[in-house]
Every structure is written in C-alpha cells, then in structure tokens.
Amino acid sequence: MESSNTRPRRLAATKQALSVGDVAQRCGVAVSTLHFYETKGLIHSWRNAGNQRRYTRDVLRRVAVIKIAQRTGVPLAEIQQALATLPDSRTPTAADWRRLSERWRAALDERITQLTLLRDQLDGCIGCGCLSLSQCPLRNPGDVLGGEGEGAQRLGSDHVSNGSTAV
Amino acid sequence: MESSNTRPRRLAATKQALSVGDVAQRCGVAVSTLHFYETKGLIHSWRNAGNQRRYTRDVLRRVAVIKIAQRTGVPLAEIQQALATLPDSRTPTAADWRRLSERWRAALDERITQLTLLRDQLDGCIGCGCLSLSQCPLRNPGDVLGGEGEGAQRLGSDHVSNGSTAV
C-alpha cells in the first residue's frame, strides 16, 4: 500500500490542480495505478516545480471511464485508443463521453449476446452427451468445420481477454 | 507450432490409448497446452514404456469442458477444482458433467446479469454528467459508500478474471 490514510485531503497547491494522491483517493485506485496509466498514455499530467505530478479535474472522469470500460471487458490498449480521440484542447464534453460509451456499448452488447448464447447451449449440451460428437454447437461454435477425419475439432479459441479477459 | 500436420492420425498403439498429438488434433489445442494443463492438474495421463504420455478418451471431453468453461469466464484454477470432484475410479457420467455445468451456469448467469446492469447504466450515465458526482451508480456500484469527504470513491475493483478473464 502506498498511502492508506483516510482523512480528507486538501487540494494540492493551486486549488485547481490535483496531486497524484488526491486523484488516487478520489478515484479509489492506487497511486501506482495512476503512474501505470500514465506510462500507457491513458491519463496525462504536468509537473510542478518540485517534479511532482499535477492533474486537472478532468482526470477524475477519465479514470472513472477507464474503470467502467474495464468492467465491460475492454482492454487498456483499446481504452487508450478511445481516450486518444478526445480533444486535448478543451475539457471533454458530455457528447465526447457519449461517443465513447456508444462504442463500448456495442462491444458490451456483443459480449452479452455471446455469453447468453453460451448459457443456452450449456443448458442443452453439457450433460447430454453430444459434447462427445462433432455436431455439438458448444464444441463447434459457428458451425465452421466440415468433416475433418473423425471426432471433433477446434474448440473455441476465442481468447477471452482478460486479465480482464474472459469472453 | 509444435506439429501442424493435418492428415488423419491413427490411434497410438493400443487402439484405446491416445497420444498427446492425437488429443491435440482432436481437441484443436496445442500439444504444449496439454502439457500445461497436466502441470495444472486439469488432465491426467500415464506413460508408455518410452515415457510418452497416453490418455484415455475421457480426456477429450475434459478438454472440451475446460474450453467451454473458459468461455464462460471461469479461470483454470477454478476449473481444476471442479474437475477434481469428478470420480477417478470410473468414467464420468452425464450426471457428473451436468453437475459441473450447473455450477458454471450460475456464475455465467451472474456475469450476464452484471454486464446487463452495466450496459443499462452505461446508457443512462456516461454521457449525462452524473459520472462526476458521487451518486452515480456506475461509479458507486452497490451504493456502498456513504459520504466520505467530497467527491466519489471506490470505482468497481471487481477484477475481471481472465487471461480469459474480464468480466
């Protein structure tokens, strides 16, 4: 743990600028996580005279969005891509954020659809015995394989992304 | 790639026993993956006189089940736990497999529920501005936090498991 104090913090210096500790506390993430996000280009900061990171309040929403996107299963690299489309010059508007959410919403829909399909197939198939043969939809998702030799092939190799991976 | 030949294989030796290559081809996984699963206790083999792995046909269903469980987001360690409850002494029955699927079905339901909830909240919240305040359900899932200082805390730290992780 890098700093686990719980008393309310005063804002660093200028009232407007947030220190890394401020951001960590308000967002509920570790300081090391913010450093990490910065190395990945997910958030940005400038330095004060003493080389300490300072953030605008925008970063709070950014981190919130990062965490939400992660919950939907989006990997950090993709979140970074999306965040990179936000304007540097001005504070992002509600419309900017909505654009991101629509993008992830579609991916989330897809994941939900896939999982639901899997659930239905699981109910029908896993205990029934068809798993042992090539026509089972669970073992042969998408019905891609013809008759290659005997037996089933090609179990889903859809890598669930995870770390926060998982389908 | 450890062996990418595509011609149909004859069964190794005794007709009943499968070699690691047989299993890899029939399951659509790499030989190295089977070695890896064995180190994790997910599958088992015995050795022939020349120290090569031999498998019963049960392993085909085991691997199929492993792959399906992974698609539902279950980490290997948990799959191993579940598979360990299967009887060693006899070939697992349909009822044995059904028991496993019921267990994972519940987890899958939960994941679908969570993602659906997230989707609904995403629609309502991300673009609206409430993300910046503490009452947003997306930022404060479960409504756990009272009024701790100012600002929001505790973004979801539900680590989506995965490798094939991800919620």
Added chain:
DNA sequence: GCTTTACCTCAACCATACTCGAGGTCTTAC
C-alpha cells in the same frame, strides 16, 4: 528548523494462460 508524509524513478515481481526453443529420445514408415 525539523520531522513526517507524500512523492519521484526504475527495476523487479505477481498472477494468468500459454508459447517457444534447445537439446535429446522414441516410434513409425519405408
């Protein structure tokens, strides 16, 4: 002014889930 707390960098480490390569052995086909 002095002490405590926060912050800095950089390298190493953790977990998950595998893959790859080296160096050597076994089996199978001809």
Added chain:
DNA sequence: GTAAGACCTCGAGTATGGTTGAGGTAAAGC
C-alpha cells in the same frame, strides 16, 4: 536399419494489468 517425425523436459519468453521495494527528493505540519 535408417531417417523423419513425434515426443520428452526444462527454462525462458509473451501479453495483460498491475504491485512492491529501494534509494532519494519535496512539501506540509508543528
């Protein structure tokens, strides 16, 4: 019998998403 191909072990490497610790500096509180 011999050569090709399959198999063996073990260690290292890949990718994701961080966490931990060492060694040192800055800022804040009294």
